[in-house]
Amino acid sequence: MTTTAPQVGRDSRKKRGGVLGNTGLYIAVSVAALLFLLPFYLILRNSLSTDPEITGENWKLLPSFQWGNISELFNDPTVDFAKSMWNSTVIAVSMTVGTLLICSLAGYGLARIPYKHANKVFYVVLATLMVPTAVTFVPSFVLVSSLGWIDTYRGLIIPGLFSGFTCFLFRQYFLGFPKELEEAARVDGLGYWGAYWRIVVPNSLNFFAAMATITFISGWNAFLWPLVIGQDPSSWTVQVALSSFMTNQTVNFHLIFMATAISILPLVFVFLFLQRWLVQGIAQTGIKG
Amino acid sequence: MSTTTTRGVAQPAPAKAAPARPRRRLRGNPTFNFWLFTGPFLVGLAIFVFVPIVWSIWLSFFDARFTVTPSKFVGLDNYKSMLTNPNFTGSLVTFTVFAALIVPLTWALSLALAMLVHRLRFMRAFFRSVFFLPTAVSYVAAALIWKMSIFTGVRFGLMNTVLGWFGVENIAYLSDPNPPWYWLVIVTVRLWLQAGFYMILFLAALQNIPAELYEAAAIDGAKPGWQTFRYITLPQLRATSTAVILLLLVAAYQAFDEFFNIISTKATWGQTPLMILYKTALGENQDYGAGSAGAVILTVLICSVTLLQGKFMGFGRGEDSK
Numbered sequence: 134m135t136t137t138a139p140q141v142g143r144d145s146r147k148k149r150g151g152v153l154g155n156t157g158l159y160i161a162v163s164v165a166a167l168l169f170l171l172p173f174y175l176i177l178r179n180s181l182s183t184d185p186e187i188t189g190e191n192w193k194l195l196p197s198f199q200w201g202n203i204s205e206l207f208n209d210p211t212v213d214f215a216k217s218m219w220n221s222t223v224i225a226v227s228m229t230v231g232t233l234l235i236c237s238l239a240g241y242g243l244a245r246i247p248y249k250h251a252n253k254v255f256y257v258v259l260a261t262l263m264v265p266t267a268v269t270f271v272p273s274f275v276l277v278s279s280l281g282w283i284d285t286y287r288g289l290i291i292p293g294l295f296s297g298f299t300c301f302l303f304r305q306y307f308l309g310f311p312k313e314l315e316e317a318a319r320v321d322g323l324g325y326w327g328a329y330w331r332i333v334v335p336n337s338l339n340f341f342a343a344m345a346t347i348t349f350i351s352g353w354n355a356f357l358w359p360l361v362i363g364q365d366p367s368s369w370t371v372q373v374a375l376s377s378f379m380t381n382q383t384v385n386f387h388l389i390f391m392a393t394a395i396s397i398l399p400l401v402f403v404f405l406f407l408q409r410w411l412v413q414g415i416a417q418t419g420i421k422g
Numbered sequence: 423m424s425t426t427t428t429r430g431v432a433q434p435a436p437a438k439a440a441p442a443r444p445r446r447r448l449r450g451n452p453t454f455n456f457w458l459f460t461g462p463f464l465v466g467l468a469i470f471v472f473v474p475i476v477w478s479i480w481l482s483f484f485d486a487r488f489t490v491t492p493s494k495f496v497g498l499d500n501y502k503s504m505l506t507n508p509n510f511t512g513s514l515v516t517f518t519v520f521a522a523l524i525v526p527l528t529w530a531l532s533l534a535l536a537m538l539v540h541r542l543r544f545m546r547a548f549f550r551s552v553f554f555l556p557t558a559v560s561y562v563a564a565a566l567i568w569k570m571s572i573f574t575g576v577r578f579g580l581m582n583t584v585l586g587w588f589g590v591e592n593i594a595y596l597s598d599p600n601p602p603w604y605w606l607v608i609v610t611v612r613l614w615l616q617a618g619f620y621m622i623l624f625l626a627a628l629q630n631i632p633a634e635l636y637e638a639a640a641i642d643g644a645k646p647g648w649q650t651f652r653y654i655t656l657p658q659l660r661a662t663s664t665a666v667i668l669l670l671l672v673a674a675y676q677a678f679d680e681f682f683n684i685i686s687t688k689a690t691w692g693q694t695p696l697m698i699l700y701k702t703a704l705g706e707n708q709d710y711g712a713g714s715a716g717a718v719i720l721t722v723l724i725c726s727v728t729l730l731q732g733k734f735m736g737f738g739r740g741e742d743s744k
Contacts, residue, residue: 242459267676272474295466324450354560416626
């Protein structure tokens with residue numbers, strides 16, 4: 134991907150006596166990069182500072198590295214941060230596994246199984262994309278509360294598994310899946326189910342990895358639904374706990390920022406590690422031009 | 423041996439459906455397999471998407487406070503009360519201002535970043551990662567940094583500290599809607615969070631523009647820079663731009679997290695439609711009827727905006743699924 138820079142761009146830049154233009158380009162992109170990294174620096178700096186260092190007027194670039202802030206956060210009696218981290222992990226992992234399983238199967242069915250009403254079914258799925266999930270939270274809350282699922286993992290996880298959007302993305306992907314591979318499966322005498330698990334899935338791991346990352350991130354970062362369903366503090370996710378810090382007067386600045394830093398760290402690692410698949414996955418989603 | 427027999431058996435079975443393409447078929451009955459694959463998803467979709475929507479429409483015609491099994495039919499009263507509720511109508515104005523700011527700004531910034539990164543000869547992956555990284559951060563965490571570290575309104579906040587070096591007085595960004603400084607906070611936080619994602623879409627599209635187009639333009643005498651951008655790049659990105667704008671609009675409609683965490687929920691300004699619905703349905707009154715009516719109004723609005731945009735900008739023209 135990185136190596137396919139169009140030759141023309143390079144040539145024309147060379148013709149313009151590139152060194153100056155190139156320097157300008159790198160200055161511009163570096164300034165932008167610094168601005169984009171600034172908030173990350175602020176979190177790290179503040180999370181390892183004392184409160185006076187954060188709220189004092191004399192700004193110092195580096196904090197005094199209060200590593201004790203970490204244990205102080207996890208021992209804080211007002212918010213059970215460890216529990217909320219655990220809740221978020223359980224929710225994000227099960228949502229990822231469940232969504233991938235359910236939506237990829239459906240996407241494959243819609244894209245590749247020759248059933249005469251498949252298109253009608255697909256339009257029904259498309260219609261749900263028009264109704265944004267955030268707007269359906271009132272009726273969904275009504276349903277989940279009448280099922281008695283408030284404050285439970287079930288209530289936090291299951292309604293989120295049936296993502297019309299993820300199903301749509303899988304369908305788009307499978308439409309472009311090479312037919313030759315499935316013909317090989319046919320020669321081997323496999324049925325749809327066997328071909329799917331033995332041929333299609335093993336050859337689509339890149340896309341699955343990308344979708345897994347996207348689902349995990351959105352599960353980890355979700356706020357409105359966990360806020361609505363998680364009414365008891367023991368069922369709070371990290372995001373709800375963070376939000377409660379902002380309105381809770383007794384929690385200190387350094388703890389707030391330490392909590393933020395810890396809530397972001399796992400994702401940043403996931404992100405940097407899986408970046409290649411993520412970028413490919415997003416580029417492949419069918420929203421490209 | 424078994425291979426040939428199974429094929430021989432499987433072929434005549436779906437003969438009625440499509441005699442023209444039996445050799446493309448996998449073994450097994452397509453109809454059964456179709457439902458096997460899509461069934462679990464469709465059942466879940468029915469329970470957790472369609473049932474709530476229908477239930478919501480039902481509730482919106484009833485007086486439903488603290489209950490989801492109402493008895494008193496009130497007709498369109500819930501709709502009337504939502505549409506005459508200054509908080510709700512005000513929230514629609516808030517959304518409109520927000521969309522008018524965030525959609526073009528994100529579009530321009532993500533396209534600019536994509537074009538910068540696209541032209542880089544080395545360290546391209548590094549800069550792409552830097553701009554993409556904020557996508558990993560939650561709106562809650564970002565709101566926290568913006569509210570408690572950058573735009574605090576007192577001197578220890580980064581913005582006022584920097585402005586202070588130039589002798590500018592402290593600006594209270596979030597406590598007063600006059601002048602509406604809070605838009606600066608709200609818009610920049612979302613710009614930072616989402617620009618990298620859309621940059622990736624634009625990068626993918628830029629890589630798909632055939633190099634011959636630029637060669638042809640150069641031969642025709644188009645100057646590199648603005649002319650090339652205006653007559654080659656921009657038209658070639660049309661399909662992606664349309665999709666990006668649509669996604670941005672829908673995302674703007676659903677704005678909740680950063681508004682909820684940055685702007686005091688007690689404030690009468692800067693409330694998005696979802697915040698009003700949240701307060702109506704889950705606040706002190708638990709008014710599910712009015713909340714549902716608001717949700718229906720919002721859904722209708724979003725659908726019409728989406729369809730209108732599709733009509734004007736030809737959504738999907740260049741990127742048909744097949």
